[in-house]
Amino acid sequence: MQHTTSPVNNITCASANTSRLYPLMATLNEAHTRWIMCKNPVCFEPDVDHQWMMDMVAEGLDSGISYTSCMLEFIERRLTNQLPPDYKSRGTSVEGGVLGMEVYYARLAVKAKREHAVQMAAVSKLRVGDEIKQAEIHANGKTSKWNGVVQEINSEYGVVKLSASRRGDKQRYTITIPANHNALSTIVKSRTEAPREETSTDDIASSSPAFQSPAKVPGGQHSLSF
Structure with a gap:
């Protein structure tokens, strides 16, 4: 397994084997459960597949993508031939389906990790009594x-x-x-x-x-x- 520098917060992490299919959840509930801790940067410990999605989302954000629909299109292009054939039929009750939900949660995780990094840099400069x-x-x-x-x-x-x-x-x-x-x-x-x-x-x-x-x-x- 290769190790790369993650664009999420500039840390070195184990990158996913991008020759395989992305393990997209089957249902919206499963996607929610999978990413349930995504907004807590202290407790959320991304596995290699979380990090795979987060790194792609971070790449999109750093390239200037802001709209949800544009981000989803970007991820679909990045995962060309690496999504299950039926991915568009999963979770059709919400816009973007299961993939859209995972992209959304990954975006929250990236935001939380980056904000936490900024807060940690600041907290090291403060003292009780300031x-x-x-x-x-x-x-x-x-x-x-x-x-x-x-x-x-x-x-x-x-x-x-x-x-x-x-x-x-x-x-x-x-x-x-x-x-x-x-x-x-x-x-x-x-x-x-x-x-x-x-x-x-x-x-x-x-x-x-x-x-x-x-x-x-x-x-x-x-x-x-x-």
Whole structure:
């Protein structure tokens, strides 16, 4: 089996044997089950056939294809003579059938993997105790300016929890946002351009593998959905 660099996230992976038929699922339900974890980049572990489809979809995206119908046509061309003879009759209750559904799910997986890679690059630059001031954050259906402090860092999912308050509101809230959120971009950019500060042994001892220990903040808090 050959090893190639995947266009999904620039990682080296085992490529599928493209001389064989693509193992298209027989029904829509089977396709759904096969790709059920596709939007979770941490838990979804693509096998060689998932990766085969994802690499083709990533190639299409990188070439500028955006419309669903155009992507399906691109995949059909890439899989010329490698699809089951009856593939167009599978799952005809939805546009594109089973193949269209697998292409759709593969696209979600590629998007999730790429977004997660960006978040992971950003989260490595953040520290518990980092402060934001007058940053725009959309929470609970409303965009407001917030002041806050990074309370926890999830280094597995690439997200952070903020203890924050809105302008004119004395109540503090807990907000979870991705590490590449605009509210944190100034901090991330400054540490990308400058050498990383040394981490003390006390900081290491107080941190867990996934979430760093929360910073101390005054008063009670309420959680808000991002």
